[in-house]
Amino acid sequence: LADPAEDEASPGPGLSRLRRVLSYRVALGGSAAILADVLLASAANALNQADRVIMPIASIPMSAELGWTQMQQGWVLSSFAYGYIFVQMPSGWVASQLPPYQLLFAAVFTWSLSTMLTAPAARVSFSALFLCRVCMGVAEGFCLPSIFQLFSHRVPVELRSRAFSFMIGCGAVGQVLALLTCPLITPWDAMFLGFGSGGVLWCLAATAVSLHRARLRRELAAREAALNAAAYPSPKMLGLEADAGQALPARNSSDESTGVPSEPPTNSESDMLSHENARSCEDPGAPGATPNAHSADAETSHPLKGARLCRTLGSCVPLHAICLAHFGQNWTNYLLSNWLPTYLKTVLGMSTRSLSLTALPFVANAACGIAAGHAADHLVSSGRCTVLTVRRLATAVGLLGPAACHVLFACTSSPAVAIAVVTLSFALGSTTSSGYMANHSDISEGYAGLTFGISNTVATLPGVVSGPLTAWLVAALSTSADDPFASRAAWTPIFLIAAGINVAATAFYLYASKAHRVIG
Numbered sequence: 001l002a003d004p005a006e007d008e009a010s011p012g013p014g015l016s017r018l019r020r021v022l023s024y025r026v027a028l029g030g031s032a033a034i035l036a037d038v039l040l041a042s043a044a045n046a047l048n049q050a051d052r053v054i055m056p057i058a059s060i061p062m063s064a065e066l067g068w069t070q071m072q073q074g075w076v077l078s079s080f081a082y083g084y085i086f087v088q089m090p091s092g093w094v095a096s097q098l099p100p101y102q103l104l105f106a107a108v109f110t111w112s113l114s115t116m117l118t119a120p121a122a123r124v125s126f127s128a129l130f131l132c133r134v135c136m137g138v139a140e141g142f143c144l145p146s147i148f149q150l151f152s153h154r155v156p157v158e159l160r161s162r163a164f165s166f167m168i169g170c171g172a173v174g175q176v177l178a179l180l181t182c183p184l185i186t187p188w189d190a191m192f193l194g195f196g197s198g199g200v201l202w203c204l205a206a207t208a209v210s211l212h213r214a215r216l217r218r219e220l221a222a223r224e225a226a227l228n229a230a231a232y233p234s235p236k237m238l239g240l241e242a243d244a245g246q247a248l249p250a251r252n253s254s255d256e257s258t259g260v261p262s263e264p265p266t267n268s269e270s271d272m273l274s275h276e277n278a279r280s281c282e283d284p285g286a287p288g289a290t291p292n293a294h295s296a297d298a299e300t301s302h303p304l305k306g307a308r309l310c311r312t313l314g315s316c317v318p319l320h321a322i323c324l325a326h327f328g329q330n331w332t333n334y335l336l337s338n339w340l341p342t343y344l345k346t347v348l349g350m351s352t353r354s355l356s357l358t359a360l361p362f363v364a365n366a367a368c369g370i371a372a373g374h375a376a377d378h379l380v381s382s383g384r385c386t387v388l389t390v391r392r393l394a395t396a397v398g399l400l401g402p403a404a405c406h407v408l409f410a411c412t413s414s415p416a417v418a419i420a421v422v423t424l425s426f427a428l429g430s431t432t433s434s435g436y437m438a439n440h441s442d443i444s445e446g447y448a449g450l451t452f453g454i455s456n457t458v459a460t461l462p463g464v465v466s467g468p469l470t471a472w473l474v475a476a477l478s479t480s481a482d483d484p485f486a487s488r489a490a491w492t493p494i495f496l497i498a499a500g501i502n503v504a505a506t507a508f509y510l511y512a513s514k515a516h517r518v519i520g
Contacts, residue, residue, distance in 0.1 A: 071472075091145045118192040183356050324509065362426060
């Protein structure tokens with residue numbers, strides 16, 4: 001950006017001054033600003049996912065030290081979901097009403113604080129730990145709805161598959177980081193303190209970006225004021241002083257009384273500035289900010305309200321298809337995220353330090369998800385496939401692939417083969433970020449945060465029930481009297497049920513999904 005001294009030295013509203021003004025608009029609303037939004041949101045999701053996978057690893061030494069029963073361990077693993085599920089619909093509505101950046105900042109700060117307080121709460125009492133995990137779930141419930149709302153307004157449709165894939169992939173990166181480091185960290189208290197501190201650092205970075213944008217906005221206003229002053233000079237600047245009782249010339253295009261026209265900017269300058277005004281977008285988190293012109297809802301936002309909105313959402317079959325697909329994938333995700341370390345250690349005999357290998361599925365998930373996003377956008381932009389075809393294909397691969405892997409996983413007795421099968425499952429499942437995940441912005445740009453909140457409410461039900469239900473089913477079906485969790489036969493129905501749910505969810509999504517705007 002130009003030096004203000006040079007700007008003041010340049011006489012008149014020339015193109016050099018205009019270019020400087022436009023450079024501020026590009027910095028505030030151009031591709032660089034969109035990239036910054038995607039990177040910050042993706043980093044927040046990385047922390048969001050990382051903080052969730054600490055407990056499945058930490059619960060093993062915590063159970064031994066604090067004397068938990070198997071059912072208590074199951075309740076701890078599900079405690080996060082109890083807070084998470086009850087705020088999904090409210091958080092979706094709040095995300096459609098408040099600036100997404102401010103909401104995301106508050107969410108990251110709150111769940112990071114709860115993460116840091118987890119270890120002290122566990123040492124106080126089991127109830128205190130449960131409450132702390134519920135509070136963490138409440139805060140994390142606002143993360144993805146605010147990101148979905150942000151992307152719907154800020155990211156053009158031809159870039160959305162990549163943006164969503166990158167954001168979801170960064171969540172997998174956060175999980176990888178947690179799974180690689182947590183088994184090596186002792187004592188277990190340090191796991192929660194370290195990752196909670198990462199959220200505090202994110203808040204500092206987000207604050208720095210917001211302050212930088214606020215400074216750019218102030219300088220933009222000053223430069224535009226200078227440009228307008230040069231285009232419409234005041235009488236004092238022209239060397240004219242008003243005599244007593246004499247009116248000054250008006251600053252409209254022509255003065256009928258004097259016949260002296262004012263001097264507007266040249267057509268080329270005016271057109272350039274108008275074009276950039278249309279393309280620019282202020283920070284959604286700033287007061288008075290407006291949505292990006294990329295959004296189809298920029299001119300008419302939220303035409304549905306109250307009972308009419310509720311009826312529309314309740315009767316929207318394409319939204320029901322998204323909800324069921326999300327439910328099916330999350331049944332798999334919660335099952336593997338919560339119980340995979342326990343299964344590998346107790347059933348297949350893997351050592352605690354070797355549990356770092358469980359990071360491999362998340363590495364595959366991140367890499368394949370980003371690649372799938374690029375491929376999906378290419379298919380759409382090249383005209384080879386419609387948006388609906390891409391959404392259905394990505395969702396089918398992301399649900400049916402893991403369903404087949406569940407069947408294979410239930411049959412294996414080798415830790416290495418088990419890790420390979422889970423890695424393949426996560427790699428195939430990553431394609432859903434270009435499928436039903438991105439489908440929220442297709443069916444409703446203005447209410448994407450709310451529709452995601454509804455979908456995630458349904459999809460969090462597996463998180464609420466999978467912990468206690470899995471513990472109860474394994475104990476009931478186990479043939480081992482000493483350690484019920486060590487019976488591989490007791491786990492087989494668990495994986496087969498998950499495979500069946502994915503198949504059913506895929507069938508309904510292929511039947512009912514749409515990729516055009518049906519809400520709003």
